[in-house]
Amino acid sequence: MKMPKVGITCYPNQGGSGVVASELGLHLARRGCEVHFISSSLPFRLRDYQEKIFYHQVDMPTYPVFLNSPYTLSLATAMSEVTLQYGLDILHVHYAIPHAASAYLARQMLADQKTVKVLTTLHGTDITLVGQEPSFKPITRFMIQQSDAVTAVSSFLKEETIRHFQCREDIHVIPNFVDARVFKPRDSVEGPRRFAKPGEKVLVHASNFRKVKNLPAVVEVFARVAARIPSRLLLVGDGPELVKVRQRLEDLGLADRVETLGQVDNLERVLPEADLLLLPSLHESFGLVALEAMSCGVIPVVTNRGGANEFIQDGLNGFLRDPEDLEGMTAAALEVLGNDSQRQHMGEEARRDAAGDFGVSCVVKSYLDLYDQLNGAC
Numbered sequence: 083m084k085m086p087k088v089g090i091t092c093y094p095n096q097g098g099s100g101v102v103a104s105e106l107g108l109h110l111a112r113r114g115c116e117v118h119f120i121s122s123s124l125p126f127r128l129r130d131y132q133e134k135i136f137y138h139q140v141d142m143p144t145y146p147v148f149l150n151s152p153y154t155l156s157l158a159t160a161m162s163e164v165t166l167q168y169g170l171d172i173l174h175v176h177y178a179i180p181h182a183a184s185a186y187l188a189r190q191m192l193a194d195q196k197t198v199k200v201l202t203t204l205h206g207t208d209i210t211l212v213g214q215e216p217s218f219k220p221i222t223r224f225m226i227q228q229s230d231a232v233t234a235v236s237s238f239l240k241e242e243t244i245r246h247f248q249c250r251e252d253i254h255v256i257p258n259f260v261d262a263r264v265f266k267p268r269d270s271v272e273g274p275r276r277f278a279k280p281g282e283k284v285l286v287h288a289s290n291f292r293k294v295k296n297l298p299a300v301v302e303v304f305a306r307v308a309a310r311i312p313s314r315l316l317l318v319g320d321g322p323e324l325v326k327v328r329q330r331l332e333d334l335g336l337a338d339r340v341e342t343l344g345q346v347d348n349l350e351r352v353l354p355e356a357d358l359l360l361l362p363s364l365h366e367s368f369g370l371v372a373l374e375a376m377s378c379g380v381i382p383v384v385t386n387r388g389g390a391n392e393f394i395q396d397g398l399n400g401f402l403r404d405p406e407d408l409e410g411m412t413a414a415a416l417e418v419l420g421n422d423s424q425r426q427h428m429g430e431e432a433r434r435d436a437a438g439d440f441g442v443s444c445v446v447k448s449y450l451d452l453y454d455q456l457n458g459a460c
């Protein structure tokens with residue numbers, strides 16, 4: 083198979099879509115693809131040099147008449163220039179808005195000179211929240227229709243996309259993935275733990291602390307668990323709701339049981355220190371961090387609204403609960419935290435399931451097969 087040259091665009095800051103795009107690029111390059119990241123700043127997972135990875139920063143000039151720098155247009159220009167200069171075959175954009183619009187423009191700009199295919203990967207809020215804004219909805223639909231191929235990270239998201247936009251149905255489902263060699267259980271289950279004293283259990287929540295993450299439920303479930311079992315809460319990430327979370331924990335007298343770690347680049351160093359992950363989002367198209375936790379043998383307690391049921395089997399490798407079901411989430415957490423052999427057994431199941439269909443090789447191959455199909459259609 084001739085390895086394609088791929089341009090990848092994503093949001094470079096921490097967030098599931100940026101992680102998926104960056105990790106995909108790194109793994110594609112290891113398999114021999116030439117990968118060109120085109121974005122506003124260096125995606126955070128790309129800080130180390132790697133062969134076959136190139137980074138092109140998008141210039142964002144300002145001018146007094148602009149309210150904001152027109153990033154979508156600058157990105158389209160960068161995409162078309164990099165495509166011509168390096169002979170890219172595919173522009174693979176992650177998160178529809180505005181990346182798919184820029185790729186569409188770049189393809190049109192090059193129409194007389196070079197064929198390039200546009201592949202759009204939908205991640206979640208680009209469809210379920212942002213894409214529903216009246217000022218974005220028609221253009222999001224247009225971009226979905228105009229892409230040469232579209233992927234969604236879960237069947238849930240594919241169905242939501244078709245339902246909301248009444249659009250094409252040939253959307254490929256390619257799930258999030260995890261590298262099980264990187265996300266793995268602690269080396270020694272017996273040794274001292276970084277965030278807990280002997281006899282304490284550790285719960286973790288990692289997100290961008292936005293409303294959709296349902297943070298009041300994280301606090302409430304932790305408070306109920308901590309009242310029954312000595313435990314600690316790790317908060318990883320940052321975002322607008324974090325201040326309220328800390329205030330509520332303070333009001334409940336739980337502040338000294340909580341570690342706020344802020345943004346962490348290497349989550350694989352933190353997740354294995356936990357026993358249980360709480361992700362009670364209002365909806366979650368996939369829930370990458372739950373998969374990463376599972377790969378570390380950590381039990382996920384996750385919202386049942388969205389696509390998590392495509393990799394979590396309730397009661398076998400984790401728990402799925404309604405985001406309003408605080409009692410159910412607490413009961414699930416207490417059940418597993420109060421029984422070490424059950425927790426260990428579920429953790430092993432979780433790791434095995436994460437490394438299988440959701441492991442790097444399986445999922446990267448799905449993307450490569452799709453690239454191949456797109457190139458064959460040139």
Ligand code: GMT
Pocket residue numbers: 096097098099100102177205206207235258289290294363365366367368369370371
């Ligand atoms: O909401 C987030 O956590 C960020 C967002 C993003 O685009 O960075 O995450 C979305 O994409 C992830 C990667 O595909 C998915 O695992 C998340 O479930 C999805 N978030 C939501 O659907 C709320």
